[in-house]
Every structure is written in structure tokens, then in C-alpha cells.
Amino acid sequence: MEEQEEKKEQKKKIKVKMREQPPLERIKNFNEVPHGYSPEEAVEEAIRCLSCKRPTCVDYCPVEVDIPGFLKLVKEGEFLEAAYKVKETNALPAVCGRVCPQEVQCESGCIVGKKGEPVAIGNLERFVADYEAEKGEVMIPEKPKPTGRKIAVIGSGPGGLTCAADLAMSGHQVTLFEALHKPGGVLIYGIPEFRLPKLIVEREVEYIKKLGVELVLNAVIGKIFTVDELLNEQGYDACFICTGAGLPMFMGIPGENLNGVYSANEFLTRANLMKSYLFPRYDTPIKRGRWVAVVGGGNVAMDAARVAMRLGSEKVYLIYRRSEAEMPARKAEVHHAHEEGIEFLFLTNPVRYLDDGQGNVRGVECIKMELGEPDESGRRRPVPIKGSEFQMEVDIAIPALGTRANPLLPKTMPDLKLNKRGYIIAEEATGMTSKRGVFAGGDIVTGAATVILAMGAGRKAARAINEYLKWKYWDFSGLAISQ
Amino acid sequence: MFKILKKEEKSDLVILFEIAAKDIAKKAKPGNFFILKIHEEGERIPLTIADFDRDKGTITSVFQKVGKTTYHLGILNEGDYLSDVIGPLGNPSHIENFGKVVCVGGGVGIAPVYPITKALKEAGNKIISIIGARSKDLLFWEDKMRKVSDELIVTTDDGSYGRKGVVTIPLEEILKGDQVKATKKHVPSFEDREVVQEPSVNLVIAIGPPIMMKFVCKTTEKFNVKTIVSLNSIMVDGTGMCGACRVEVGGETKFACVDGPEFDGHKVDFDLLMKRLQMYLVEEKVAMDMYSGKM
Numbered sequence: 001m002e003e004q005e006e007k008k009e010q011k012k013k014i015k016v017k018m019r020e021q022p023p024l025e026r027i028k029n030f031n032e033v034p035h036g037y038s039p040e041e042a043v044e045e046a047i048r049c050l051s052c053k054r055p056t057c058v059d060y061c062p063v064e065v066d067i068p069g070f071l072k073l074v075k076e077g078e079f080l081e082a083a084y085k086v087k088e089t090n091a092l093p094a095v096c097g098r099v100c101p102q103e104v105q106c107e108s109g110c111i112v113g114k115k116g117e118p119v120a121i122g123n124l125e126r127f128v129a130d131y132e133a134e135k136g137e138v139m140i141p142e143k144p145k146p147t148g149r150k151i152a153v154i155g156s157g158p159g160g161l162t163c164a165a166d167l168a169m170s171g172h173q174v175t176l177f178e179a180l181h182k183p184g185g186v187l188i189y190g191i192p193e194f195r196l197p198k199l200i201v202e203r204e205v206e207y208i209k210k211l212g213v214e215l216v217l218n219a220v221i222g223k224i225f226t227v228d229e230l231l232n233e234q235g236y237d238a239c240f241i242c243t244g245a246g247l248p249m250f251m252g253i254p255g256e257n258l259n260g261v262y263s264a265n266e267f268l269t270r271a272n273l274m275k276s277y278l279f280p281r282y283d284t285p286i287k288r289g290r291w292v293a294v295v296g297g298g299n300v301a302m303d304a305a306r307v308a309m310r311l312g313s314e315k316v317y318l319i320y321r322r323s324e325a326e327m328p329a330r331k332a333e334v335h336h337a338h339e340e341g342i343e344f345l346f347l348t349n350p351v352r353y354l355d356d357g358q359g360n361v362r363g364v365e366c367i368k369m370e371l372g373e374p375d376e377s378g379r380r381r382p383v384p385i386k387g388s389e390f391q392m393e394v395d396i397a398i399p400a401l402g403t404r405a406n407p408l409l410p411k412t413m414p415d416l417k418l419n420k421r422g423y424i425i426a427e428e429a430t431g432m433t434s435k436r437g438v439f440a441g442g443d444i445v446t447g448a449a450t451v452i453l454a455m456g457a458g459r460k461a462a463r464a465i466n467e468y469l470k471w472k473y474w475d476f477s478g479l480a481i482s483q
Numbered sequence: 484m485f486k487i488l489k490k491e492e493k494s495d496l497v498i499l500f501e502i503a504a505k506d507i508a509k510k511a512k513p514g515n516f517f518i519l520k521i522h523e524e525g526e527r528i529p530l531t532i533a534d535f536d537r538d539k540g541t542i543t544s545v546f547q548k549v550g551k552t553t554y555h556l557g558i559l560n561e562g563d564y565l566s567d568v569i570g571p572l573g574n575p576s577h578i579e580n581f582g583k584v585v586c587v588g589g590g591v592g593i594a595p596v597y598p599i600t601k602a603l604k605e606a607g608n609k610i611i612s613i614i615g616a617r618s619k620d621l622l623f624w625e626d627k628m629r630k631v632s633d634e635l636i637v638t639t640d641d642g643s644y645g646r647k648g649v650v651t652i653p654l655e656e657i658l659k660g661d662q663v664k665a666t667k668k669h670v671p672s673f674e675d676r677e678v679v680q681e682p683s684v685n686l687v688i689a690i691g692p693p694i695m696m697k698f699v700c701k702t703t704e705k706f707n708v709k710t711i712v713s714l715n716s717i718m719v720d721g722t723g724m725c726g727a728c729r730v731e732v733g734g735e736t737k738f739a740c741v742d743g744p745e746f747d748g749h750k751v752d753f754d755l756l757m758k759r760l761q762m763y764l765v766e767e768k769v770a771m772d773m774y775s776g777k778m
Contacts, residue, residue: 179722181520181527181567189724218569220722224506248726250736257729257736257755259762266725274526274719280773283526283552284719285766359758406723408741 013116062456097126157185162458246406255353264400289396296400505540517570531595545594589691
């Protein structure tokens with residue numbers, strides 16, 4: 001009896017694992033890796049929640065989902081109600097359940113996590129959102145009374161979608177402008193199908209449209225309309241800029257413009273947005289390398305490496321200049337990459353790409369690194385080891401080194417204050433910028449960050465826009481800036 | 484969806500489309516390009532805006548059938564729709580009164596050079612235009628170009644129309660003529676007075692196949708005449724996000740979509756541009772073979 005109790009106690013410490021496609025199978029397809037919980041598994045996992053009186057998990061959620069509230073409903077088997085509960089504050093639960101870094105957010109605040117594994121909040125969020133969609137009972141909240149105010153949201157990524165949804169729920173007439181031919185921003189062009197099926201993004205966008213948001217595709221703001229035209233000629237009362245980070249960075253080493261060297265942005269955009277993994281059924285080509293080197297240690301690098309694997313590469317290397325401990329990528333992504341046979345070369349940095357004589361990359365020369373003193377980021381600075389250069393044969397190389405601010409839109413707004421790296425200066429709590437009526441948030445303010453942080457910025461801006469519309473008061477102090 | 488309002492077959496290979504795109508027409512300027520996608524499975528390809536009509540709300544583009552997408556475009560007719568048209572993209576041409584300008588258009592490059600020539604003419608420049616193609620049937624817009632030029636020279640590689648040879652031959656003659664006049668300046672005589680007053684070429688604009696632009700630049704470099712070229716790199720998004728259109732200008736990597744498409748031709752690495760344009764030759768052939776099989 002006691003033994004059984006103990007076993008039960010032990011079991012409580014471990015979360016219910018999500019079933020997944022086995023690695024050797026999944027590297028041959030682009031289908032989603034984890035299968036999701038069954039209703040039984042969901043209940044079993046939700047029971048682990050202690051329903052804390054003062055839930056610390058919520059403190060770590062940028063959009064303040066009522067986590068104990070929805071978990072209680074899951075425990076009771078009220079899955080639809082649970083989904084509605086999440087949607088009270090999160091317009092994109094099926095996306096967040098999949099791509100949020102819960103381990104450093106809600107789950108890091110979970111009390112259960114102090115003695116064992118935290119409650120798998122992300123998995124459960126995904127479960128309830130999928131359950132709602134599968135049942136076909138997607139709830140459309142009652143439409144509020146129209147306020148007659150018009151808001152332009154620029155960029156239909158996670159931040160723009162959230163802001164547009166919130167503003168629509170406040171009764172404003174919202175137009176969501178997207179530069180590409182499909183809505184979703186990074187959710188569509190960046191995150192691969194096997195991590196976030198595009199059907200799910202489409203479903204979430206449909207939901208936002210049902211809230212009354214008007215979506216305008218193929219509209220590069222700054223080119224087709226300027227923000228001034230939106231505000232002064234087209235009758236928009238305010239505008240939220242959430243255009244993402246933009247330009248891919250390169251190292252500036254020799255051979256980076258050889259054929260076969262892709263920025264991770266390009267490689268992923270071809271594969272995800274343009275569906276080039278289905279070439280020639282889809283028209284956009286992509287090079288399928290036999291040996292591929294991805295450079296970088298973030299989530300984008302993991303995505304690029306795993307896409308390359310699925311395109312049929314024999315060998316995919318991931319080159320990172322620091323050690324595994326400093327990698328910024330999510331642990332789960334690194335784990336999946338390991339499982340799929342990606343070979344990690346830590347403390348290694350490329351110095352040049354080699355030409356095959358025809359303008360194609362045939363290899364990469366790298367140098368070994370060691371960790372020195374900590375730098376401004378607090379991580380130990382990698383230092384090259386003299387004379388440790390070596391060459392590797394590769395026919396595709398994918399630098400995934402982050403992005404810098406895209407000047408396309410800010411360039412057309414001389415009265416908008418930017419920081420020295422070209423990002424928009426905006427107040428963290430409100431998204432308010434130096435230009436009256438213009439709010440900004442997400443990567444174009446903070447530099448490359450996460451889906452959920454952009455969503456948080458979208459939410460804050462929506463709130464601030466509501467306040468602004470009430471009082472038309474603009475006091476940009478430039479203090480408390482998010483940098 | 485964007486409707487094709489007018490289609491003109493300039494030759495078996497060269498086709499003109501006038502597309503309804505009200506908002507783009509309103510903002511289009513000489514030198515801009517746009518991106519189009521035919522249908523859901525299509526690729527995004529950049530095409531230069533060859534003309535625009537703000538009142539009618541249309542943009543005009545001329546393209547040559549080279550691969551699957553352009554062949555597919557070629558079978559579309561007036562009244563058909565394109566799923567996506569995005570623009571105007573890229574920086575517009577810098578237009579001012581430079582004095583005397585030579586505008587060179589080669590092949591389908593005649594189309595994008597036209598609006599720039601027109602704008603330069605309107606800005607008060609004296610324009611000598613040179614348009615060239617492989618043969619007579621690939622030539623178009625001679626009349627339109629003549630209207631916006633003070634002088635027009637036509638060349639064909641095979642001599643089937645105009646002067647036989649490539650565009651750089653008359654270009655070199657013009658620049659040499661300037662040089663002769665310049666040397667004569669030092670020995671002013673009564674007869675030369677009129678000639679000396681004739682200004683020399685201050686700027687050359689060249690748009691066409693990369694190999695043509697490369698040799699135009701080689702020619703003008705000898706005479707130290709500033710030359711602007713418009714680069715037709717492979718692109719995906721066209722807004723700076725992917726970097727597919729990387730080119731090297733003065734030893735620096737630039738993105739043709741947001742830093743260009745126009746650059747100082749004397750600084751452009753044309754060999755790299757040509758290699759990068761060939762990146763997908765194998766895939767293009769696969770797509771084309773499949774497509775023609777289907778036809």
C-alpha cells in the first residue's frame with residue numbers, strides 16, 4: 001500500500017510525455033513532430049496542477065493567461081470551456097502551445113516544478129486549442145459596439161495578430177497590413193511546418209478575421225502607403241508597427257556570396273512560405289545539399305538544420321562558436337536536432353567559404369575556439385585558437401546569425417526616433433513612439449526575440465491605443481524605453 | 484487578385500502586360516520594380532515597372548519567356564488574373580538635369596530604361612538613346628523611345644535592323660567624339676567654336692542583360708563617365724528580408740531589392756551577378772521540362 005502511494009508520488013513528479021514521430025521516420029517528412037495529448041493524457045497531466053492560491057506561473061506569462069483557471073477546466077474534462085478561458089487573453093493558443101519557450105516562462109514559475117517536472121502548461125494549452133478546432137466549435141466572442149475608430153496594424157506576425165484581435169474586441173475597425181502574400185509573418189515564413197503546421201496558423205488568422213479584422217495582403221507599408229498617408233489621408237486614428245526584425249546578418253567573411261550559401265531567412269522562407277520542399281509541384285526551387293553546414297546556435301539555426309535534414313541531406317552539421325551550455329536555442333529544439341542526427345560542432349567558427357571554381361560553395365574553413373572572459377552579454381567570449389583551422393566539405397552553408405533592423409519603413413518616417421542600431425524607440429509599457437499616434441512593438445523595437453514577447457507587445461500596445469483614443473494625449477518621454 | 488487588362492505580343496518571346504494595380508500605379512516611379520506571383524503554387528519573380536498610368540490605375544511590364552514562370556505568364560490573356568502583385572519596390576531612379584545623358588536599353592531592358600529616359604528628358608536633359616537586341620523581332624518600343632530622345636540609335640546583333648553589332652559600338656563612338664572635342668578645346672579655332680559648345684556626356688544609364696551592362700561599364704570606364712545600371716537579381720520577398728539578391732558593389736555586399744536595384748556600374752561585380760543568376764539552372768530545367776510536358 002505504502003509502496004503504491006510512493007509510486008504515485010514519484011509519478012506525480014514527472015509530466016505526461018507527448019507522443020512523437022520517431023526520429024528516423026520524421027526526418028523523411030515535414031509532418032509535425034509531437035502528436036499532442038489525448039483527452040485522457042490531458043486530464044492526467046492537468047491533475048498535477050496544485051491550483052495554487054497565488055499562482056506564480058501567470059506572472060511569467062507575457063499575455064497573462066489564467067493558467068490555473070484553464071487547467072481546472074481540463075481536470076474536469078471541460079475542454080471547450082478551457083479553450084475559451086485561454087482565449088480570453090491569448091488570441092493564438094494553438095501557436096503559443098507549440099512555440100512559446102514555456103521552460104523560461106509559465107513553467108519556470110510552476111510550484112510543482114520545484115520538486116520535479118513542472119506541469120506541462122504548453123502541452124495543455126496546445127491540447128485545448130486543438131480540441132476546440134477539431135470539434136469545430138470555435139467560439140466567436142460577441143462583437144462589441146463599434147466605436148467608429150480606425151486602427152492600422154502593420155505586420156501580421158504574432159504581435160500584429162494579437163494587437164489586431166484585441167483592438168477588434170474593443171470595437172475598433174482594424175486593418176491588418178501584410179507585406180507578403182500570406183498572413184502570419186514569422187509563423188508562416190520562419191517556423192517550419194513540422195514545428196508549427198501552417199494549417200494552424202491559417203486557422204488562427206481565420207479566427208482574427210472573424211473578429212472583424214480586415215486583412216490586406218501584398219501591402220508593403222512605406223512603399224504602397226506611408227504611415228503619414230494612413231493617419232492623415234486614409235482616416236486611421238492610430239497605427240501599430242510590428243514589422244519584425246528583417247535583414248539577415250552575414251559575417252563578412254570571404255565566399256559568403258557563393259551559390260549555395262543561404263541566409264537562414266532565405267532558406268526557411270523558400271522552404272516554409274514558398275513550400276519549395278514540394279518543388280517541382282511548387283515553383284520555387286531550393287538547393288538540396290548532400291553535406292550542409294548551419295552556422296549559429298539559436299532556434300532559427302535549429303530550424304534550418306532540421307529543414308535541411310528533411311530535404312534529404314546526408315549530413316547536417318551545426319557550427320556554433322561557443323559551447324552547448326551557451327546556446328540560445330530552446331532545449332527541446334536542441335534535443336530534437338540531436339535525435340535527428342544533426343552533428344554539433346561546438347567552439348568552432350567559420351573563417352571562409354571555399355569556391356569550387358564555378359561560383360558554388362564546396363566547403364567551409366573553420367577555426368576552433370575556446371572560452372575566455374565573459375563579455376557584455378554575460379556569456380564567456382569565444383576566442384579563436386591560433387593555428388587550429390580545418391576544412392570541411394559542404395555543398396550548402398546556412399549562416400543563421402540573427403537579423404538587423406529593416407530600414408524600409410522607418411526610412412519613410414523622418415520624425416520617428418530610432419536607436420543607433422536602427423530599431424524604433426518605443427516605451428516598453430505602451431509601445432508609444434516619438435511620433436504622435438504611432439505605436440511599435442516586437443522585433444522592430446527589441447531586436448530578434450520570441451513569438452510570445454511580440455504578442456505581449458501587441459497586447460500592451462492595444463491597451464495603450466485604447467487609452468490614447470480616449471484622451472488623445474501624447475506624452476512621449478523617451479524614458480522607460482525597451483531596448 | 485490583379486487583372487491583366489492588356490497583352491501585347493512584341494515577338495514570340497517578348498510580351499507586354501498592362502496590369503490593374505491602382506495603389507501601385509499611384510506610387511510608382513521610374514526605376515521601381517514589382518514582384519508577381521501567378522497562383523498559389525507559383526514563385527515570386529521581380530519585374531521592372533516599364534510604365535504606369537496613375538489615372539487608369541495600371542502598371543505596364545515587359546518580360547521575356549525564359550523559364551517556367553515566364554512561359555506560364557505568356558499563356559495568360561487579357562482578363563486573366565495574377566494572384567499577387569507587390570510594389571512598388573526598390574529605390575526610384577535619381578532624376579535631375581545632368582546635361583547630356585546616354586540611355587542604353589538591351590533586349591527586354593528597353594522596357595525599364597524607357598520611364599527613366601522619359602523622366603530624364605522631362606527634367607531637361609539632352610538624351611541620346613541606344614536600344615539593341617539580338618535581332619529585329621526582339622526589338623520593341625522604338626517609337627516610344629524616339630519620342631523621349633533627342634537622338635535614337637538602334638542596333639541588332641545580326642544586322643536584321645538598324646546598325647549591325649552591339650550597343651557598345653555606337654556608345655564608344657559617342658564618348659570618343661566627346662574626347663575629340665575635348666582635345667580640340669585646347670586649340671580653339673573659329674570652325675570649332677560651335678562644336679566646343681556641344682556638351683559632353685555626363686551620365687550613362689544602362690539596363691539589359693548583365694553581360695551587356697558589364698561591357699557598357701567597361702566602355703564608359705575608359706572615358707570616366709558615370710554609369711548607372713539596374714540589377715535583375717533573383718529575389719524572394721523583395722523587401723530585404725531574405726538576402727537572395729545579394730550583389731557586390733565596391734567590394735561590399737548589397738541587397739539589390741532595398742539598396743538598389745540601381746548601382747554605380749563601375750563598382751558592380753558582374754561576374755558574381757551572372758553566376759548567382761545561374762544558381763538554379765538545373766532546377767529551372769526540371770520545372771520547364773515538366774511544364775512543357777504538361778503543355
